[in-house]
Amino acid sequence: MPILEFQNVSKVYNNTAKALDNVSFSIDEGEFVSIIGPSGAGKSTVLRCINRLIDATSGSIVYDGQNVMKLKKRELRQVRTKTGMIFQHYNLVDRLSVIENVLHGRLGQKSTVCGVLGAYSEQEKERAFAILDELGLADQAYKRCDELSGGQKQRVGIARSIMQDPKLILCDEPIASLDPRASKVIMDHLQKINCERKITCIVNLHQVDVALKYSERIIGVSAGKIVFDGRPDELTDDKIHAIYGSDGSDLITDIQGEKS
Amino acid sequence: MNESVKKVFFRRKITYLVIFAALIAVYIISASATEFHLSEGLASFPKAMAWIGHNLMPDEKAMKRFPKILDKLIETALLSVAVTVIAAIFAFFFSLFGSKATGFNGIVNRIVRIVAAFFRNVPDVVWAMLLMFSFGQNILTGFFALFFTTFGLLTRAFIETIDEVSAAGIEALNASGANFIQTVFQAIIPSAMPGIVTWILYMIETNIRNSTLIGILTATGIGYLFDLYYKRLDFSSASLVVVSIIVLVIAIELVSNLIRRVIL
Ligand SMILES: Nc1ncnc2c1ncn2[C@@H]1O[C@H](COP(=O)(O)OP(=O)(O)OP(=O)(O)O)[C@@H](O)[C@H]1O
Ligand SMILES: [Mg+2]
Numbered sequence: 326m327p328i329l330e331f332q333n334v335s336k337v338y339n340n341t342a343k344a345l346d347n348v349s350f351s352i353d354e355g356e357f358v359s360i361i362g363p364s365g366a367g368k369s370t371v372l373r374c375i376n377r378l379i380d381a382t383s384g385s386i387v388y389d390g391q392n393v394m395k396l397k398k399r400e401l402r403q404v405r406t407k408t409g410m411i412f413q414h415y416n417l418v419d420r421l422s423v424i425e426n427v428l429h430g431r432l433g434q435k436s437t438v439c440g441v442l443g444a445y446s447e448q449e450k451e452r453a454f455a456i457l458d459e460l461g462l463a464d465q466a467y468k469r470c471d472e473l474s475g476g477q478k479q480r481v482g483i484a485r486s487i488m489q490d491p492k493l494i495l496c497d498e499p500i501a502s503l504d505p506r507a508s509k510v511i512m513d514h515l516q517k518i519n520c521e522r523k524i525t526c527i528v529n530l531h532q533v534d535v536a537l538k539y540s541e542r543i544i545g546v547s548a549g550k551i552v553f554d555g556r557p558d559e560l561t562d563d564k565i566h567a568i569y570g571s572d573g574s575d576l577i578t579d580i581q582g583e584k585s
Numbered sequence: 586m587n588e589s590v591k592k593v594f595f596r597r598k599i600t601y602l603v604i605f606a607a608l609i610a611v612y613i614i615s616a617s618a619t620e621f622h623l624s625e626g627l628a629s630f631p632k633a634m635a636w637i638g639h640n641l642m643p644d645e646k647a648m649k650r651f652p653k654i655l656d657k658l659i660e661t662a663l664l665s666v667a668v669t670v671i672a673a674i675f676a677f678f679f680s681l682f683g684s685k686a687t688g689f690n691g692i693v694n695r696i697v698r699i700v701a702a703f704f705r706n707v708p709d710v711v712w713a714m715l716l717m718f719s720f721g722q723n724i725l726t727g728f729f730a731l732f733f734t735t736f737g738l739l740t741r742a743f744i745e746t747i748d749e750v751s752a753a754g755i756e757a758l759n760a761s762g763a764n765f766i767q768t769v770f771q772a773i774i775p776s777a778m779p780g781i782v783t784w785i786l787y788m789i790e791t792n793i794r795n796s797t798l799i800g801i802l803t804a805t806g807i808g809y810l811f812d813l814y815y816k817r818l819d820f821s822s823a824s825l826v827v828v829s830i831i832v833l834v835i836a837i838e839l840v841s842n843l844i845r846r847v848i849l
Contacts, residue, residue, distance in 0.1 A: 408760070485761070
């Protein structure tokens with residue numbers, strides 16, 4: 326059963342070129358899907374249209390039975406609470422402790438007053454500690470986040486998402502700022518979440534090899550269009566060229582984009 | 586490649602040369618327009634210093650006035666602290682609407698920035714003179730004059746702080762379904778706190794200095810005392826006022842450095 330369905334979705338930023346051009350695909354519950362493509366292809370735009378950090382211009386996005394493009398503010402928050410998001414730059418509140426950041430995942434389900442005061446139930450706290458333990462961060466729980474390494478920060482980001490009890494986790498280049506070792510740890514955790522908790526994962530990736538290794542399905546995006554959608558073993562060299570541009574110049578801008 | 590590198594450096598040299606020449610030109614034009622002569626200004630400096638040394642030394646008579654000066658000084662300092670803190674609270678909530686990171690409409694952002702710029706760019710002395718029409722020579726005049734400029738300045742400063750340090754956390758909490766008020770308290774305040782405190786401390790220092798000047802206009806606080814002694818040609822008492830203001834400002838600066846070190 327599809328948990329997510331894009332139908333002819335387009336996105337135009339400030340009346341410039343189309344960032345997404347008639348994108349259609351659907352994702353089944355429990356899938357682990359990677360989106361690959363050169364810098365500026367529209368990977369982040371796809372993800373952000375799902376939880377409406379960006380509003381798509383046209384088309385329809387049906388997520389868990391609701392057309393997200395038609396949601397009112399309140400309903401939108403409801404949809405967001407069941408959607409985790411993991412960011413390239415972790416997006417933690419650096420001056421707060423690890424455990425506080427993990428508990429942030431609960432805010433959407435709490436009353437405003439409890440959220441403002443940071444009043445979490447014992448149950449929630451126990452759960453946060455259990456999740457941290459699972460991610461190998463039990464010893465860091467009371468540290469401030471700015472004392473952590475990149476890999477540890479990203480694990481806190483994952484813990485925060487799990488704390489939401491999401492149906493779907495959106496990962497926008499979760500390993501782009503990490504070294505290969507830390508990257509493997511993060512990808513392994515994402516895979517584990519997907520297998521054990523049956524949470525659907527959509528992961529934007531720069532690294533084709535990582536996408537090949539971890540995903541059940543890969544979507545290749547180029548210049549706002551889907552140019553590949555299939556199993557990893559179907560992704561031939563030709564298809565990779567089609568995604569990244571045959572002259573390779575896009576691949577170079579890609580590398581520069583990663584550095585900056 | 587090498588050629589273009591040379592070109593870049595050559596262009597930079599030219600740029601510096603042009604800027605330097607422009608500065609000199611601006612100086613010459615403005616100096617001749619205002620009939621200001623650097624050499625004469627410098628020449629009269631020692632004489633001015635000698636006069637200050639002779640007339641502006643606190644003497645025994647001035648020391649007798651010290652309790653009164655201290656009293657007004659504390660009043661002025663407390664007023665400055667109160668104004669700054671209250672203005673900061675208003676500015677913080679106002680700046681939320683001016684920050685791009687909080688995701689309000691671009692027009693709202695623009696309006697907030699314009700309002701802040703208006704309050705900030707009217708000098709506090711001018712505010713004081715305008716407000717004197719409605720409040721008269723009253724402590725409220727000084728209060729609001731300082732309040733307006735502080736509010737304008739802090740709003741702008743807080744917007745920048747929030748945009749810079751809170752954007753990532755705001756985005757994450759938004760994406761997780763937290764509401765705006767929760768985001769303010771769980772992401773913006775914790776991450777922007779050091780910036781906010783630094784700005785508040787800086788504004789307290791500034792306002793203590795400025796409130797003296799405004800006090801002269803509104804006949805309140807330490808500024809009033811200074812004005813009084815000065816007009817009576819009681820220069821030694823007036824200078825004691827100045828010295829005590831300087832001591833206070835330095836003390837405040839030391840204290841705020843300490844606070845900054847503790848919280849950052
Ligand atoms: N806020 C924005 N305003 C205007 N244009 C934007 C904005 N965000 C993205 N774009 C444009 O939309 C296109 C797609 O951007 P998007 O961020 O989705 O690409 P991406 O595939 O995620 O790239 P990257 O790998 O660099 O993150 C790009 O051409 C980009 O310039
Ligand atoms: Mg991106």
